[in-house]
Amino acid sequence: xxxxxxxxxxxxxxxxxxxxxxxxxxxxxxxxxxxxxxxxxxxxxxxxxxxxxxxxxxxxxxxxxxxxxxxxxxxxxxxxxxxxxxxxxxxxxxxxxxxxxxxxxxxxxxxxxxxxxxxxxxxxxxxxxxxxxxxxxxxxxxxxxxxxxxxxxxxxxxxxxxxxxxxxxxxxxxxxxxxxxxxxxxxxxxxxxxxxxxxxxxxxxxxxxxxxxxxxxxxxxxxxxxxxxxxxxxxxxxxxxxxxxxxxxxxxxxxxxxxxxxxxxxxxxxxxxxxxxxxxxxxxxxxxxxxxxxxxxxxxxxxxxxxxxxxxxxxxxxxxxxxxxxxxxxxxxxxxxxxxxxxxxxxxxxxxxxxxxxxxxxxxxxxxxxxxxxxxxxxxxxxxxxxxxxxxxxxxxxxxxxxxxxxxxxxxxxxxxxxxxxxxxxxxxxxxxxxxxxxxxxxxxxxxxxxxxxxxxxx
Numbered sequence: 271x272x273x274x275x276x277x278x279x280x281x282x283x284x285x286x287x288x289x290x291x292x293x294x295x296x297x298x299x300x301x302x303x304x305x306x307x308x309x310x311x312x313x314x315x316x317x318x319x320x321x322x323x324x325x326x327x328x329x330x331x332x333x334x335x336x337x338x339x340x341x342x343x344x345x346x347x348x349x350x351x352x353x354x355x356x357x358x359x360x361x362x363x364x365x366x367x368x369x370x371x372x373x374x375x376x377x378x379x380x381x382x383x384x385x386x387x388x389x390x391x392x393x394x395x396x397x398x399x400x401x402x403x404x405x406x407x408x409x410x411x412x413x414x415x416x417x418x419x420x421x422x423x424x425x426x427x428x429x430x431x432x433x434x435x436x437x438x439x440x441x442x443x444x445x446x447x448x449x450x451x452x453x454x455x456x457x458x459x460x461x462x463x464x465x466x467x468x469x470x471x472x473x474x475x476x477x478x479x480x481x482x483x484x485x486x487x488x489x490x491x492x493x494x495x496x497x498x499x500x501x502x503x504x505x506x507x508x509x510x511x512x513x514x515x516x517x518x519x520x521x522x523x524x525x526x527x528x529x530x531x532x533x534x535x536x537x538x539x540x541x542x543x544x545x546x547x548x549x550x551x552x553x554x555x556x557x558x559x560x561x562x563x564x565x566x567x568x569x570x571x572x573x574x575x576x577x578x579x580x581x582x583x584x585x586x587x588x589x590x591x592x593x594x595x596x597x598x599x600x601x602x603x604x605x606x607x608x609x610x611x612x613x614x615x616x617x618x619x620x621x622x623x624x625x626x627x628x629x630x631x632x633x634x635x636x637x638x639x640x641x642x643x644x645x646x647x648x649x650x651x652x653x654x655x656x657x658x659x660x661x662x663x664x665x666x667x668x669x670x671x672x673x674x675x676x677x678x679x680x681x682x683x684x685x686x687x688x689x690x691x692x693x694x695x696x697x698x699x700x701x702x703x704x705x706x707x708x709x710x711x712x713x714x715x716x717x718x719x720x721x722x723x724x725x726x727x728x729x
Contacts, residue, residue: 272611274604274651277302281595281647282633291643295591296341299598303337304330306602316340337598344597345590350550352586354459357553360578361539362411364560367574368532369524370409372418374401376524391430394423395440395500402444407455409536413445413689420693421515428510434700435709436504438690442679442710443496445686446641450675451489453481454540458549460642461485464589465671468596468649469663474656476663484667484729488675491721495713503713513697528565535559588643596646605654623659624669624726627652628719631673636681645674665729672722679718680711 281298289297313328313336328336366372378397401415409415427434449457461481469476539556543549557575560566566574599605616622627648635644649670656666678684687706694700 271305272604272608273302273306273602274599274608276305277595277599277602278630278634278647278651291588291640292591295588295595295647299341299595300334300337302604303340303598303602304333306604308333308336308601308603312601337601340597340601341594344594349590350463352590354463354549354553356579356586357550357557358410358455358459358578359412359580360575361553361556362414363574363578364557364566365409365411365532365536366414366418367570368528368535368560368565370529370532370536373524373529374409374415374419378419378423390426391432394427394430394432395437398437398440399444402441403448406445406448407452407457408540410455410539412456413685413692416441416689416693417696420690421696424510424515424694424697425512428512431507431509433504433506433508434510434694435508435705436499438687438694438700438706439496439499439504439709439713441690441693442686442706442714443492445689446675446679446714447489447492447496450492450641450671451482451485454543455549458543458547460645460674461671462547463549464642464645465649465667465674468646469653469666469670472600472649472653474653474663474666476667479663479667481667484664484725485671487725487728488668488672488718488721491717491719491724492714494721495717498717499709499713503709510697510699513699515696531559531563531565588640589646592643592646596650599647599650605651608651608655618659620659620661621723621727623655624661624665625723627655627669628673628676628722628726631670632676632715632719635674635677635684640684641674641678644677645670648673661726662729665726668722668725668729672718672725676715676718676722679714680707682707686710 277298280301281294284294284297310326310328313333316336316339317332378393378401398419401419405411405413405415427437449455449460451457453461466476466479466481535556538559539552542555543552546552557566561568561571616626631644631648634648635641652670652673653666656669661669678686681687682703687702687710691700691702691706694705695702700706
């Protein structure tokens with residue numbers, strides 16, 4: 271069996287039976303590497319001559335040492351992206367400490383408390399959509415805004431008989447489509463650092479690719495899913511009881527001076543990222559402004575920074591392990607035979623090849639729960655296939671970007687579904703699987719799959 275196929279299947283199985291994703295990636299990488307027929311000279315060349323003197327056929331221990339070496343080199347390649355994620359997490363917590371996100375939440379809550387009818391319904395939908403979109407770039411706090419805004423609004427939503435499944439689709443759209451299409455904040459990590467970075471690493475020149483052009487059709491697929499959820503699937507009223515609400519975030523005192531500093535910090539961070547291309551520098555500059563202005567005191571700096579790192583550390587560790595996994599898969603030599611076998615199976619049909627790649631991407635992301643971690647894994651396999659089949663760089667970016675994003679909406683282990691459930695289930699009336707996972711899976715993965723396939727055909 272092809273070692274790459276074996277490793278990916280094993281990783282999916284382990285993830286689905288709830289083995290931690292990091293362990294699943296590590297175990298699968300080494301199993302795939304051990305069963306691979308790696309040339310002896312390749313293994314021996316990785317060690318100093320004095321360490322392998324007289325060895326002509328590496329044993330299992332030496333082969334394992336080689337795989338560890340390759341895995342560690344792959345990990346090193348992913349540390350910059352993981353550090354970007356950690357720094358952005360620290361900046362997100364600093365924004366929360368300033369009261370900016372609390373102030374935005376208070377405006378929405380106050381307006382909702384005194385409104386009624388159709389106006390209020392659309393105010394809530396637009397406000398949740400706007401906050402979800404901004405949480406990925408302009409005010410990069412990820413899902414941290416959800417416990418600030420949604421629990422206090424549940425009684426208002428109940429009064430309007432709004433279907434929370436529709437609102438969960440609204441929030442998930444903002445969380446996923448934004449990073450998939452807008453290359454700032456978390457989108458910079460996903461699109462520039464991981465997507466374009468891995469495609470370049472595995473042999474395709476994408477220096478001239480316009481990311482908006484490449485991802486426009488997949489993004490429109492998600493827009494179609496959002497419109498379907500709002501105007502068709504969940505447009506009818508749904509009754510909820512007014513039960514006690516738990517899990518609302520702690521209220522932070524609002525100080526006008528702190529809000530001004532926060533706006534300055536967010537602006538500086540946004541401009542720094544735009545003109546330097548460094549998310550690490552942008553996050554550090556924003557954090558430094560909070561400290562210099564004493565919004566965050568020196569004594570609090572460690573606590574705030576560590577809180578941000580903890581918030582993002584899981585995804586960062588998964589991304590690091592995924593880079594190690596991809597490096598081992600490349601070293602097994604199983605990618606080229608997989609490409610050849612795939613082409614032989616599908617013939618010269620770009621339509622079938624692209625559809626198969628998108629479906630596999632959906633399965634991998636559903637198992638891992640993170641689009642950011644899926645890309646390094648699938649890029650190692652997909653780039654050679656795309657090159658062999660003659661896909662353009664634009665089409666390749668669209669295929670791999672869509673394959674990575676597929677499954678984020680609809681995965682039980684994804685922040686994009688866990689976040690909405692955390693907010694809408696604050697009174698115990700929103701089931702994670704039935705009300706978040708299944709609705710977002712149906713409304714986003716199906717149109718995204720079709721749109722990604724269309725992009726592969728026309729770009």
